[in-house]
Amino acid sequence: MLLTQVDLEAFWLTLRLAGVTTLILLFLGTPVAWWLARTESRAKTLVEAVVALPLVLPPTVLGFYLLVALGRDGPLGSLWQTLGGGPLAFTFTGLVIGSVVYTLPFVVQPLQNAFQAVHENLLEAAATLRAGPWDRFFSIALPLARPGFLTATTLGFAHTVGEFGVVLMIGGNIPGQTKVLSIAIYDHVQSLEYHEAHVLSAILLVFAFLVLFAVYTVNRRFRLQRQ
């Protein structure tokens, strides 16, 4: 057997975490990105800066604040428990919340760029062809922003798979619940189990390469098609 039971669990947990996080981010990120791409409000710069924060903050800083917020007495943690939820820190739900925050810019920024490339001219033309605002968004903006959605999905997914610091801070190392691949690799190295570390690292390396290669290939084909 190439992978131990614990490693296999870590593998599936990572996929599940990345999948759920990406899905949530696509739903949350699309309206934010659309607003950022279209607004002339002064608040735009502020929101852009907040969205970009996870790009520059050390994961430990972000993880620390999230740990405090998600804790039993933290604002998010206590709100969640008032609403009938369990504890957030050191749980899968907590990990999802942390990942959503940490991966936000990787989804919002490509979507914003894609929406900005959708020319106002075409939306005006659609308006004169009896399409209302929602209709214009779904029939013109979304299809034209398709490459941006592909980039956002893959980057969001891949970035969540690769996260380490935030998970370590708020999730800890509970097998089957919060132990993701990157943590498993760290554990193996700590225990000098280089063979296992090699196997898991290779899996991640090949995965990351394949994802990026696929994105660039599809985007290239899309661009050529449009020309």
Add this chain to the structure above:
Amino acid sequence: MSTIHACFSLFRGDFRLDAEFAAPGRGVTALFGQSGSGKTTLLRCIAGLEHAPGGLLRVNGEVWQDENGFLPSHKRPLGYVFQDARLFPHLTVRRNLEFGWKRTPPAQRQVAFERAVAWMGLEKLLPREPQHLSGGEKQRVAIARALLTGPQLLLMDEPLAALDAAAKAEILPYLDRLHEELAIPVFYVSHAVEEVIRLADHLLLLDGGRVTATGTPAEVLTRLDLPLAHLDDAAAALDAVVAGHDEEFGLSYLDFSGGRIATPHQPFAPGHAVRVRILAKDVSLTLDEPQRTSILNIFAARVVEIAEHTQAQVLVNLAVGDARLLARITRKSAKLLNLQPGAQVYAQVKSVALMP
């Protein structure tokens, strides 16, 4: 009679639009003016693409905008043809045409899908992607797409301006056909006198964001107090009817209220209505009826008004029957002939252009 009544004021940076007008609720109304005169802004206000607060717009009895409300563009039954066709790049020609068609309640549709396709000659283009069309083809698709929304007002923003001469010549016959077959009113933005004479029934002159004159092209084009008569290609428009043909000399005769015009043979049956353009520079004046001249078209005319054009040239507005002609002659000639308003003269027309 049904009319379109509009009143908009709008500030955009240094530019101020302050336009009020009433236009006939049928036929083609040309919005004419120099670039920067506010033609496009006015058209966008009519379409609801610009929101002019306090604006007023009534189209054939229906209020599209007044102090109580503003109908957004997608709720206005209009068609808009942009200068840059604006086809949707992710949809085929067919899907582009269907875009507005599908969103129009069947009861409001005026033109059958196949009919619009046939009118604009698009049968072979339907499966194509917009990026593989020529400029002229794109514009034909855009016109058909606008027609298929069953508009009660068709707005066209210089649909020919971005095209080369060949593509223009390709599109104009399609526009003529629209003109003849469509009952809906059309607002047509242009800065080409030729297009106006060819297509317009009514003219709205814009200058610096204001409507400075309205009337038929024949009236407005020949008014000496307006800039149109002072353009290089200033011309008069005459409405005429084909009277007959002279097979022996290969000529056609056209009747208008001031007389009979001879032209090279035209492919129209007698009774066909045509519009004739006569450039101001092609008209010369004599006091005595010219004898033994090579010029066939000579009309008795009365000088209505004379205005300075340049230091060397003057413009003369002439009444010929009910029609008006423009003549651009040297100031010296005007002095030698002692031309005054009321004077009886003969206008010799060197060439006429037919705008079928």
